[in-house]
Amino acid sequence: MDQKRDKSEILLAWYDEHARLMPWRVPPAQRQLGVLPDPYHVWLSEVMLQQTTVAAVRDYFVKFTQMWPTVSDLAAADDGDVMAAWAGLGYYARARNLLKCARVVAHDLEGVFPDNEAALLKLPGIGPYTAAAVSAIAFDVPATVLDGNVERVMARQFAVMEPLPDSKEALRELAASRTPQNRAGDYAQAVMDLGATVCTPRSPHCGVCPWADGCVARAQGIAAELPKKRKKAKVPTRVGVVYVARRCDGAVLLEQRPDKGLLGGMMGWPGSDWAQTQIDHDQPLDANWRTLPETVRHTFTHFHLHLTVMVTNIPDDPPVFRGVFVDSERFDANALPTVMRKVWKQAQLALIETGSDR
DNA sequence: AACGCGTGGAG
């Protein structure tokens, strides 16, 4: 019992000195004066941080809080504006669930986020990790956060040899055994910071680790080898075709992707499905399409993609077409997912100099 | 329960 208090107090003392500044974070000195962060900020940052690095999230968080200062503002936003603002951050289901969640909080909960794990867990896009993180960080509830960092720290502290994800529940119990009753929010952030900056995946910095004393994996010289993970199969390659049509007034032809599935709900260039081999498909409109010499390459979580890019300049709207022409003043490539931005970057050069293709 | 779901950085 004293052991537990010692461990958490040692880590909290380390955090008091080493806490990193982040736009969504209230520094430990202020938290100890009783200042808690805005639950909306905590929730928004935690959703953005799911499987995403702090460096990637920072600018998006600032942009979102400027555009939508409160959860009610976000709830009132247009879906398309939110998807466009999220473009480039990845895992787009998060953005759709973000809006759903904001609307539940704004309309059913009077704009107030729940302060406990069970209620948070019922909201769209909030799973076990985010429910624990929001309740701890926003409300100082002594919930146990278990993310990739905490899993790694615990696996090393206790030399857990069983591979993930089989060991997940064991790691959760070990993490719970160290969660203090006081300063729950600081502790949650501290143990994740420790994993992110000291107890890193490769070459952990055990020399400066506040928990090096008593770390079983370090004592055995196997810290860098933990946690063990089951191997994942390597990713296949798929191919596809995309079509970039530019009207002479500068408007371009886009299509909204279906809500479910890859890049769900995002705007993109019309084209074929993406499969192991080239598959039959319809062109979005009848025109004199040119094939660009360079394919666009992109890697998703579970496959590589090689896209053939077709381009055309057309004088004005064709009689039939699939998709929607977006005016040049309203078109913003940054509102597209990254793979579609890459396509635009290639197509743009080929389209701008040439006149009509027919 | 295992799989689908993005992206960019590090080594």
Next chain:
DNA sequence: TCTCCAAGCGT
């Protein structure tokens, strides 16, 4: 170039 991986969730 290639592999790994990051504050996971939904189905």
